Amino acid sequence: MRTGSMSTxxxxxxxxxxxxxxxxxxxxxxxxxxxxxAIVILFALPAFASRVLLQELFYVFTMLSLAQLWNxxxxxxxxxxxxxxxxxxxxAYALFAFTVIAGLDAVLSIVLSGALAGLVAIPAAxxxxxxxxxxxxxxxxxxxxxxxxxxxxxxxxxxxxxxxxPPDIASSIVGLDSVRDFFAVRGPAARDMMVYWLALLLxxxxxxLVYRLLRxxxxxxxxxLGDSETAAESTGVDVFRTKFLIYVLTAVATGMVGALIFLQxxxxxxxAAFSLIDWTAYVIFIVVIGGIGSMEGPIIxxxxxxxLQYYLAALGSWYLMLLGALAIVLMLFAPSGIWGVISHSLxxxxxxxxxxLIAITGSVPDKDGKP
Amino acid sequence: xxxxxxxxxxxxxxxxxxxxxxTFTLGEGETVAIIGANGAGKSTFLKAVAGLLPRPAxxxxxxNRDIGALxxxxxxxxxxxxxxxxxxxxxxxxxxxxxxxxxxxxHTDGPWDLPAIYRLFPALRxxxxxxxxxxxxxxxxxxxxxxxxxxxxxxxxxxxxxxxLAPIIIRDIYxxxxxxxxxxxxxxxxEQDLLHAMSVADRAYCxxxxxxxxxxxxxxxxxxxxxxxxxxx
Amino acid sequence: xxxxxxxxxxxxxxxxxxxxxxTGLSVIFGIMRLVNLAHGxxxxxxxxxxxxxxxxxxxxxxxxxxxxxxxxxxxxxxQSLLLNRALGRNILPPLLITxxxxxxxxxGLLETFSADTxxxxxxxxxxxxxxxxxxxxIGIMPLIGLVAAVAVILLLNALFYRTAVGRAFRATSDDVxxxxxxGINNRSIYALTMGISLAVCALAAFxxxxxxxxxxxxxxxxxxxxxxxxxxxxxxxLWGTLAGGIVVGLAQTIGAHIDPxxxxxxxxxxxLIVLVIRPRGLFPRAVD
Numbered sequence: 001m002r003t004g005s006m007s008t009x010x011x012x013x014x015x016x017x018x019x020x021x022x023x024x025x026x027x028x029x030x031x032x033x034x035x036x037x038a039i040v041i042l043f044a045l046p047a048f049a050s051r052v053l054l055q056e057l058f059y060v061f062t063m064l065s066l067a068q069l070w071n072x073x074x075x076x077x078x079x080x081x082x083x084x085x086x087x088x089x090x091x092a093y094a095l096f097a098f099t100v101i102a103g104l105d106a107v108l109s110i111v112l113s114g115a116l117a118g119l120v121a122i123p124a125a126x127x128x129x130x131x132x133x134x135x136x137x138x139x140x141x142x143x144x145x146x147x148x149x150x151x152x153x154x155x156x157x158x159x160x161x162x163x164x165x166p167p168d169i170a171s172s173i174v175g176l177d178s179v180r181d182f183f184a185v186r187g188p189a190a191r192d193m194m195v196y197w198l199a200l201l202l203x204x205x206x207x208x209l210v211y212r213l214l215r216x217x218x219x220x221x222x223x224x225l226g227d228s229e230t231a232a233e234s235t236g237v238d239v240f241r242t243k244f245l246i247y248v249l250t251a252v253a254t255g256m257v258g259a260l261i262f263l264q265x266x267x268x269x270x271x272a273a274f275s276l277i278d279w280t281a282y283v284i285f286i287v288v289i290g291g292i293g294s295m296e297g298p299i300i301x302x303x304x305x306x307x308l309q310y311y312l313a314a315l316g317s318w319y320l321m322l323l324g325a326l327a328i329v330l331m332l333f334a335p336s337g338i339w340g341v342i343s344h345s346l347x348x349x350x351x352x353x354x355x356x357l358i359a360i361t362g363s364v365p366d367k368d369g370k371p
Numbered sequence: 372x373x374x375x376x377x378x379x380x381x382x383x384x385x386x387x388x389x390x391x392x393x394t395f396t397l398g399e400g401e402t403v404a405i406i407g408a409n410g411a412g413k414s415t416f417l418k419a420v421a422g423l424l425p426r427p428a429x430x431x432x433x434x435n436r437d438i439g440a441l442x443x444x445x446x447x448x449x450x451x452x453x454x455x456x457x458x459x460x461x462x463x464x465x466x467x468x469x470x471x472x473x474x475x476x477x478h479t480d481g482p483w484d485l486p487a488i489y490r491l492f493p494a495l496r497x498x499x500x501x502x503x504x505x506x507x508x509x510x511x512x513x514x515x516x517x518x519x520x521x522x523x524x525x526x527x528x529x530x531x532x533x534x535x536l537a538p539i540i541i542r543d544i545y546x547x548x549x550x551x552x553x554x555x556x557x558x559x560x561x562e563q564d565l566l567h568a569m570s571v572a573d574r575a576y577c578x579x580x581x582x583x584x585x586x587x588x589x590x591x592x593x594x595x596x597x598x599x600x601x602x603x604x
Numbered sequence: 605x606x607x608x609x610x611x612x613x614x615x616x617x618x619x620x621x622x623x624x625x626x627t628g629l630s631v632i633f634g635i636m637r638l639v640n641l642a643h644g645x646x647x648x649x650x651x652x653x654x655x656x657x658x659x660x661x662x663x664x665x666x667x668x669x670x671x672x673x674x675x676x677x678x679x680x681x682x683q684s685l686l687l688n689r690a691l692g693r694n695i696l697p698p699l700l701i702t703x704x705x706x707x708x709x710x711x712g713l714l715e716t717f718s719a720d721t722x723x724x725x726x727x728x729x730x731x732x733x734x735x736x737x738x739x740x741x742i743g744i745m746p747l748i749g750l751v752a753a754v755a756v757i758l759l760l761n762a763l764f765y766r767t768a769v770g771r772a773f774r775a776t777s778d779d780v781x782x783x784x785x786x787g788i789n790n791r792s793i794y795a796l797t798m799g800i801s802l803a804v805c806a807l808a809a810f811x812x813x814x815x816x817x818x819x820x821x822x823x824x825x826x827x828x829x830x831x832x833x834x835x836x837x838x839x840x841x842l843w844g845t846l847a848g849g850i851v852v853g854l855a856q857t858i859g860a861h862i863d864p865x866x867x868x869x870x871x872x873x874x875x876l877i878v879l880v881i882r883p884r885g886l887f888p889r890a891v892d
Contacts, residue, residue, distance in 0.1 A: 080696060082641075082703070127876055130883040131835070133695045134639035138831045139879070142872050145828065149869040276824070281707065288700060317711035324707035331697040331704075332689055423781060443784040453785050461778040463840075463889070464771065472771050476787015522787065 031350040042200055046193040047183065054196045058264060060306055061199040065206040065257045066279065067286040067298035069250045072210050075293030076222045077246045080133075083140025084254055085280050086124070086147045087117040089273035091255030092262035093151050099169045099263075101156060106173045107198070110259040117255020120147070121248045129243065141276075148274035162269025170195075170266055195264045202260060206253055210295060213246070222246070277320075285323055288330055291337030296350050300339050374399045374557060375420070375451070375526055380430040382412075382419045389415040391581045397526065402558045404572035404589075406565055408601060411578040413561040414456050417528045420559075421453035422446040433526075447476040452524035456531045456561075458515045460503040467499040469514050473521030481523025482554050488517040491547050509540035516547065526557045533564045541567060565597070579603045607861065610740050615857035617742065619833075619850030620750030621815065624808035625826050626833035627756055628801035630845040633834060635777045635797045638687070638698055642706035644827030646802055649709055650675055650809030651818050655722055664726060672806040679802030683795040691794075706823065713820035724813035749811040753849070756804055757842045773797065777840075825868075832875040838885025847886055851878070 046054060066084070074080045094113035098104045104112070128139040152160045171187055173194045180190035214222070222242065258279075262268050272278075282305065290301025312319045334341055373396035382390040390412050397403050405413045419426045422443035431439045433449060441449075452473075460469050470488055489496040492513040498506060503514060512532060519527060532548075533541040545567055552558055552571075562568035569575060569589040577585035577600040585592065585600030625647060632638050640646075650671055657667035682705075690697035726745065733741035764770040775783040776793045784790055812818060812826070829852055837848025852871045859870020878886070 074696070080699060127879055130879055133637075134699050135831075135835065137699060138639060138641075138828070139835075142828060142832065142875060146869065146872045146876070149872070153865065277707075281703070284700065284703070292696070317715045320711045321708045321715075324704035324711070327704035328686070328701050328708075331700045332686075335694075335697055421785060423784070442789075443781075444787050444789045447785055447787045455782055455785065459779055459782045461775045461782070463774055463778050468771055468774075471768070472775050472783075472786050472788075475768065475772055518786070 027350055039204065043197070046196060051189055051192050054192045056306075058192075058196050058199045060302055061196075061203040062257050062261050063282065063286060063305070064298055064302045065199075065203045066254065066283045067290070067302055068203075068206045068210050068295070069253050069257075070280075070283050071287045071292060071295075071298050072213065073246060073250050075287070075297075076214065077243055079243060079247060080137045081140040082137045082276070082280050082284075083142070083144035084250075084283065085274045085276055085278070086140070086144035087121065087251040087254040088258030088261070088279040089144070089151065089270070090120050090147055091117045091258030092268055092273045093154075093157055094255065095259035095263055096157055096163070096165065096268055100163075100166065106169060106263060110198070110256050110263065113259035114252045114256035117258070118248050118252035121251030124251075125244050125247045129240070129247075144274055144276075148270045151273070152270040158268065160270060162267065162272065165263070165266040165268075167266075170263060173198075195260065198260055199264075202253075202257055206257075207295070209249065209253060213249070214295070281323075285327055287337075288327055289337055291339030291341075291343075293336070294339050294343065296343070297337050297339040301337065304338070373397060374434060375559075376432050377416075377420065378430055378432070380416070380419060380426060382415050382424050382426055384415075384424075389581050390419065393578075393581075393583055395576060395583070397557055397559060399525075400552075400555055400557055401573045402552055402560065402571055404560045404562060404568040404575040405578060406562060406568055406575060406597070406601065407578035407584075409563075410580075412581040413578050414530050415581075416578070417453055417530050417559065417561055421451060421528060423453075444476065447522055447524070448478045450479065450523070450525035451528065452519040452522050452526070453528040454515050454519045454530060454532065456534065458508075458511045460511055460514055460518070462502070462504050464503060465500050466495055466503050466506065466514055469503050470495075470517050470521055473518035475522075477522045479523050483520040483523050485521075488520060491520075491550060492517060509536050509543065512536060512540075512544060513547070516544070516551075520551065520556075524556065526559065527551065528559045528561075530561045531563060532560070533562060533567060545571060577601055606738055606740065609738070611857050611861045612854065613740065613742060614746075615854030616850055617746035617750055617853070618857060619846070619853030620746065620753040621808070621811055621849075622829050622833050622852050623753040623846040623849030624749065624756065624804065624811055625830040626837075626845045626849050627753070627760070627842060628804040628808070629827075629830045630834045630837075630839075630842060631760065631804070632797055632801045634840050635773055636794050639695075639702070639831075640798075640801070641699065641702040641827065642709055642823075643702075643801075643805070643830060644825065645706045645709040645713075645823030646675070646678075647805045647809050647812060647826050648818060648820060648823045649713060650802075650806040651724065651813040652713055652717055652722075652820075653806075654724060654809060654813060655717075658724065664724060668806070668810045671809070672803050675806035676799040676803040680795045680799035682802075683798035684791070687798070688791050688794060691791075706827075710820050710823060717820065719819055719821070721817035721819045722813070723817050724810065726814045730814070745811070745814055749815070752807060752811065753846060756807065757846055760800070760804075760842055769796075829871065832871065836875060836878045836885055838888035840889035841887045844885060844887035844889070851886075 042057075045057070066088070070081070070084055073084075091113040094116040095106075095109050098109035098112055099106055124140075124143045128136060128143060131139040151157065157163060170191050173191070176187075176190050176194050179193055180187060183190065183193070185193075258273070262273065265272075286301035286305045287298055288301070289304055290299065291297030308319075308323070312322065315322070330337065336344070375397040377393055377395040380390055380393040380395070381388065393412075393416060395403075395416070405416065407413050415424065418424045420431055422438075422441055422445070426439050428439040429437050431437070433451065438446060438449065447453075461472065464472065467485070470485060474484075489499075492510075494510055495513055495517065498510065503511065506514065516529070516532070529548075532544055536544070541564065548558065548560075548571060560568055560572060572589055575585075575587065575589055575592065576583050577597065579600060580603060584603065585596060625644070629640065629643050632640055653671045653674065654664070654667045657670060658664055662670070686701060686705075687698055690701055729744055732744040734744060734747065735741045764773055772783070772786075772788045773793060773796075775786060776788055776790055780790050783793075829849075833848035833852050834845050835848070836851050837844030837846070851874060855874035856867045856871040859873075860867035
């Protein structure tokens with residue numbers, strides 16, 4: 001008798017094994033509750049937190065967003081890019097252009113900057129998708145360099161040396177006046193609160209974007225892609241379109257984060273906006289140490305990275321060498337990162353994006369209606 | 372005393388188990404055929420013996436030595452050569468270069484050198500400098516066999532020699548095989564072509580879903596028995 | 605008109621230098637399908653090693669001759685100890701390992717030698733030039749660089765096409781699984797390949813250091829030029845890489861002729877254009 005038979009027939013009843021796809025795990029439900037509480041607290045934080053704390057959290061939220069996005073590209077879509085700084089920089093320069101030159105509101109400019117980054121991503125993708133694997137990676141780097149060199153030619157935005165954002169721009173964020181009066185603080189402090197909330201919103205938005213994508217049919221397509229492109233294609237997955245969509249969407253979000261980052265910095269230069277170290281090396285490190293391919297990974301990664309940065313950044317070159325060495329050690333001994341180790345040993349999944357096939361055994365009444 | 376033997380050989384492709392404990396022997400100078408349906412594990416078996424798949428260290432023995440832990444490039448140096456399924460010639464190498472590469476792992480002297488291969492397969496001599504991909508299927512099979520012979524193996528593992536070849540070409544290949552056997556090489560032949568396989572083999576094994584379902588001398592195996600063993604009925 | 609001829613000549617000579625950068629990368633692409641993100645930084649490391657030797661009193665040529673085998677050994681060790689452990693279908697580990705290496709080399713050089721720009725001194729050869737009429741002169745060192753680029757390719761092709769080990773390299777590149785059936789130890793082949801790559805980098809370092817100022821941060825740009833040269837030329841062909849290097853060199857000098865600030869951008873644009881119209885490069889050989 002072969003194993004795995006689906007039905008045994010007895011005289012008066014059929015017992016049939018049915019299967020269902022479930023996504024929620026018990027851990028994920030607990031996480032949801034904890035997460036909602038945490039988010040509420042984070043929103044309320046400016047009421048009693050110091051400016052320094054808000055600025056540090058701003059950095060954490062923006063790096064977390066960038067990490068989630070890079071993780072989506074590399075971990076889920078298999079598109080390993082070392083050129084995402086292109087969209088950070090384009091978004092940042094777009095923000096300066098929209099606010100300074102076009103005189104638009106800062107928050108609106110952030111959204112438009114994201115859209116512009118997405119527009120740039122379209123021809124970039126069409127060119128760079130002609131390369132595969134590691135060659136694709138360097139191709140994205142070339143694209144970033146082109147963006148940097150082109151924008152360095154734009155004199156109205158500071159050319160090669162860069163420019164600063166006039167103070168009234170950042171102070172013109174919609175709602176800032178109300179915040180300033182409500183909390184009875186001065187302009188710069190209110191500005192810190194506003195950008196903090198924007199960063200928190202962006203981080204949540206990024207999570208939502210990634211989560212929705214992974215749960216959608218695109219997410220299913222992505223997991224198939226990850227296993228075998230050829231097989232995925234043969235089942236009808238449009239490989240090109242899926243990758244293209246993910247690449248452009250990621251660029252839009254990355255552009256928005258870049259715009260916000262440089263709104264806060266209030267100063268831009270080609271080297272800063274397109275910095276490989278700041279917007280790619282650190283981001284990749286965060287994803288890799290946390291755990292590539294999972295949504296939980298970047299959260300752990302950014303926490304560890306922040307601590308390392310806080311305590312060791314003063315070491316300068318030695319700090320960077322340490323990060324490089326850590327990345328190497330991780331790739332050799334723990335390629336799925338810290339979350340990978342944890343989730344494998346505990347079989348844990350906090351974000352319900354995976355699909356589990358479970359068997360439900362039940363009895364089906366026969367034609368006489370008896371159970 | 373068997374020259375080559377496997378004990379309880381298992382093999383996996385990731386989580387998928389392809390072989391479930393194969394026991395197999397090959398004596399000096401013998402020709403053994405392995406038959407079975409697609410997916411029965413025949414090629415997997417040859418790959419495991421040749422070292423291309425991970426296997427338990429004590430599952431394969433050659434000349435009374437455990438060779439399970441050795442990598443493929445050391446196994447060929449011991450004298451076990453695999454002619455892989457689908458020819459798999461080196462596409463950027465010419466015919467002659469493909470043959471010469473076969474000698475890279477040669478550690479013993481023996482009857483097979485370039486002139487000897489060309490005597491065995493005269494058609495190859497005139498195409499010696501052609502890119503290997505420009506040859507017909509039959510000629511590519513000759514190159515593949517010749518390439519493996521260049522290491523002067525004591526055991527030649529042949530995976531689906533007749534796959535995709537016209538009957539007249541298959542006849543030529545098997546004629547060459549007779550020549551190879553005559554020089555004392557032991558041969559393991561994985562074949563879907565039952566007729567040819569059984570006609571040259573001293574013994575045969577039938578694989579079915581990763582297990583040995585039948586073994587014996589061809590003349591002792593009835594057609595019904597083979598049929599049943601082949602399809603698992 | 606004369607200005608343009610000079611520009612074209614300079615472009616070809618610059619292409620020779622870029623070809624030297626690119627050949628090491630081309631070899632490891634071709635045989636291992638590996639992208640070494642630290643490639644440019646390793647060229648700069650070579651330049652600093654030569655500098656350190658000359659500072660210790662060793663004559664420049666001798667220093668170069670010594671650094672080449674040192675870099676070969678370094679490449680061999682790098683592959684054997686580190687990169688061979690990350691072999692497999694997943695491209696991320698080797699990519700990130702070489703990325704981490706790039707950061708380590710750059711910052712290590714920064715700590716050891718500081719960010720000051722340096723130069724390798726060839727004495728009178730530095731500014732020596734060969735007049736070829738019409739007021740145009742070709743720099744001797746760039747010319748030697750182009751000759752060296754060609755010589756390296758001739759040497760490597762002789763290795764790959766006329767020796768038994770060369771056949772082993774090519775077989776490994778074609779089908780690493782079956783190559784193992786031939787008795788070829790793929791790990792050793794990879795280690796040798798990386799050794800060759802870094803040895804060529806050492807030679808490239810000599811010409812880098814004598815031609816222009818260098819400092820620890822210029823590695824990534826060299827990687828990009830090398831990469832562009834390889835892709836433009838087409839994977840699997842060393843002569844293609846030379847052609848690719850010359851295309852990048854020409855694009856840069858022509859761009860610079862129009863506007864000096866456009867030099868680098870022109871090279872990148874040329875790369876992107878070739879990628880669009882001839883994605884497999886100008887002289888592709890390998891079927892990847």
